[in-house]
Amino acid sequence: ICVTTLQTLSIFSQLSFEWFEPMRSILRAVRVLSFNVDTLNMACIMDVNVVAQYASRQFTAPVSIPIVGTVLLLKRRLLDSEVQVVPETVNAVGTVFNVFFISILMTCLSPFVCYSHPGDGGSSVVGQASILCWQGGEHASMVAVGIVTFSLVPLPFLASAAYGIRKYPSKVKSTHSKAFLLYCRFLFSRFNPETYYYSSVMLLRSFLITIVPVAFKDVGVQIIVLTATILCFCGLQTWLRPWRSRIANMLDTMSSVLVVLVLVSASLAGGVEVAMSSLGTISIVVFALLAFLILAPLVAVAAQMFAKQVPKYSHFICHHKAAASAQARLLKMNLNEESSAARVFLDSDDLKNLDEVFNIVKTDVATLVVYLTRDTLRRSWCAGEVSTAFKTMSARVVAVWATGFVAPADDELQHLDTYIDQDGCNNLAQYNLFENDIRVSFKKLLGAETLHISMRTGCSSSVQFKAIASELLKRNTLELSTGLPPVPDEAGL
Numbered sequence: 001i002c003v004t005t006l007q008t009l010s011i012f013s014q015l016s017f018e019w020f021e022p023m024r025s026i027l028r029a030v031r032v033l034s035f036n037v038d039t040l041n042m043a044c045i046m047d048v049n050v051v052a053q054y055a056s057r058q059f060t061a062p063v064s065i066p067i068v069g070t071v072l073l074l075k076r077r078l079l080d081s082e083v084q085v086v087p088e089t090v091n092a093v094g095t096v097f098n099v100f101f102i103s104i105l106m107t108c109l110s111p112f113v114c115y116s117h118p119g120d121g122g123s124s125v126v127g128q129a130s131i132l133c134w135q136g137g138e139h140a141s142m143v144a145v146g147i148v149t150f151s152l153v154p155l156p157f158l159a160s161a162a163y164g165i166r167k168y169p170s171k172v173k174s175t176h177s178k179a180f181l182l183y184c185r186f187l188f189s190r191f192n193p194e195t196y197y198y199s200s201v202m203l204l205r206s207f208l209i210t211i212v213p214v215a216f217k218d219v220g221v222q223i224i225v226l227t228a229t230i231l232c233f234c235g236l237q238t239w240l241r242p243w244r245s246r247i248a249n250m251l252d253t254m255s256s257v258l259v260v261l262v263l264v265s266a267s268l269a270g271g272v273e274v275a276m277s278s279l280g281t282i283s284i285v286v287f288a289l290l291a292f293l294i295l296a297p298l299v300a301v302a303a304q305m306f307a308k309q310v311p312k313y314s315h316f317i318c319h320h321k322a323a324a325s326a327q328a329r330l331l332k333m334n335l336n337e338e339s340s341a342a343r344v345f346l347d348s349d350d351l352k353n354l355d356e357v358f359n360i361v362k363t364d365v366a367t368l369v370v371y372l373t374r375d376t377l378r379r380s381w382c383a384g385e386v387s388t389a390f391k392t393m394s395a396r397v398v399a400v401w402a403t404g405f406v407a408p409a410d411d412e413l414q415h416l417d418t419y420i421d422q423d424g425c426n427n428l429a430q431y432n433l434f435e436n437d438i439r440v441s442f443k444k445l446l447g448a449e450t451l452h453i454s455m456r457t458g459c460s461s462s463v464q465f466k467a468i469a470s471e472l473l474k475r476n477t478l479e480l481s482t483g484l485p486p487v488p489d490e491a492g493l
Helices: 002-014 021-034 051-057 064-078 085-099 101-112 138-152 154-173 177-185 198-215 219-240 248-270 276-306 321-338 352-365 378-392 410-414 425-427 435-444 463-481
Strands: 114-115 123-125 128-132 313-318 343-344 364-371 396-401 449-453 490-492
Touching: 002 101, 002 198, 002 219, 051 101, 051 128, 051 138, 064 085, 085 101, 085 154, 085 198, 101 154, 128 138, 128 177, 138 449, 154 177, 154 198, 198 219, 219 248, 219 463, 248 364, 313 321, 313 352, 321 343, 321 364, 321 435, 321 463, 343 490, 352 364, 352 378, 364 378, 378 396, 378 435, 396 435, 410 435
Parallel strands: 313 343, 313 364, 364 396, 396 449, 449 490
Antiparallel strands: 114 123, 123 128
C-alpha cells in the first residue's frame, strides 16, 4: 500500500503543472520508483543517449526474473533443500509486478506524456524538454520502444492476472487445483476469500491513474479526473474491505484520502485554471452520473415491483433452536430429498443479524414453515419472522403443531410484553414490528386462514416428517401452478 501510494505521487510529477516546494523535491525523489535515473543526474557524469537511457529503463522490471530465480536457487542449495524454485519465482516476480505496476506502466507510457508549449509552439515530453512530441527522430524511437515494451511486459502480466482471477472460483473447488493455487498465490493471499478478485481492481486503478496524463493535456482536467478516480476506488475499497488485516484496510483508505488532499492543495496553491470547454464537458459528465445515481435506484425499484420474482428459498423453517433443532434439520433433509429444487433456510443458522433474517422472510421466501413447540412464539426472532410474513404478505405461512405446543391464551396475547421473553417487544420495535403487529400475526397464525399440520403421538417421527415434507411440496406446487394460494385447511399426520 505504501509503495503504491508513493508511485501514485510519482505520477503527479508528470502532470502539466509547476509544483511548489517542498512538493517539487519530494516528487523528484519518488520518481526513482518509476525507474527514472534522471533524478540521480547521471548526465552530469557521463554522456547518455536519451533513447538508449529510456530503452534501458524498460529492462528494470524483467531483469527481476533471473535475479529472483538465482537467489532462490542459491537458497535451495545453501539453506533449504525444500524450496520450490519455480513456484516461488513466479510468486515473487508476480508480487514485484503487482506492487510496481504503476511504475512499470508509467515507464512504458512516458513518451506519450507531453506538455504544450506556450502559444502554438508544439509540445515536448514531460521531463525531456529537448524532445519534441510527434516530430519524428528521437521521439519516434521512444514511442516504438514504448509500444514494444507494453506488448511484452505489462500486457502479458495483465492477461495472466485476469486469467488466474477468472479461473479461481472453479479451481478452488477442484481436487486438482493445488498447482494452480501454488503458482497464483501472489494474486489472492493478501485478500479475504470473498474478495479474491481485488488484485484486478487494484490493477485497473493503477492503469486508469497512469493513463490520465496521457489522455488529458489540460492540468485542471488532469487533477479533476485523478481526484475522481482515486475517490471512486477509495469508496469501493471502503465498502469491500478486501485486505485480511483491519489495519491494512484503514491504511489503504487513509492513503487515498491523503493523496487527494495533495492534489487539492496543489490546485489551490498553484492557481490551476481549467479551459471553459473542458469544464463544460466535465460538468455534463458529472451531471449525467448524478442523474444516473438518482434514477437508477428508482428504475430498479419499479422493475422489482412489476417483475415476477422467483424467491431464493422455497421454504424458511422458523423454530425454537433449543427444543426443535434436530427436528427442523430433519424436516430440511426430507424437503431436499423429496425435491432437488427445494432450497431451505433455517433461521437458527443466522440469528446474529435479525434485520437480515427479517429481510430474507420479506423478499426471498415462498413458504414460511413455523414449527410450533412449547416456547416457539415466546422467542423474539420467531415472533419477528411470523409478524414480518403476515405484515408484508410476502410468504405463505404454514404452521406445524408439535405435540407439546399450547397456543397462547387471550390474556397472554393481550400482554405480549410479558409473554415474549428477553424484552422481545421492545427489541422488535426497532425493526418496525410493534406489539399490535405481533398480536394480529399470532391470531392469523393460529386461526383458520393458516394451513395447520398437526403431528400425532404414537407415530414414527421420521414417517411424519416425510409426510410433512410431501405435504409442503404439494402445496407449493399447487400455488405455483394456479397462481393463487391454496385454501387453508388442517392436515393431521
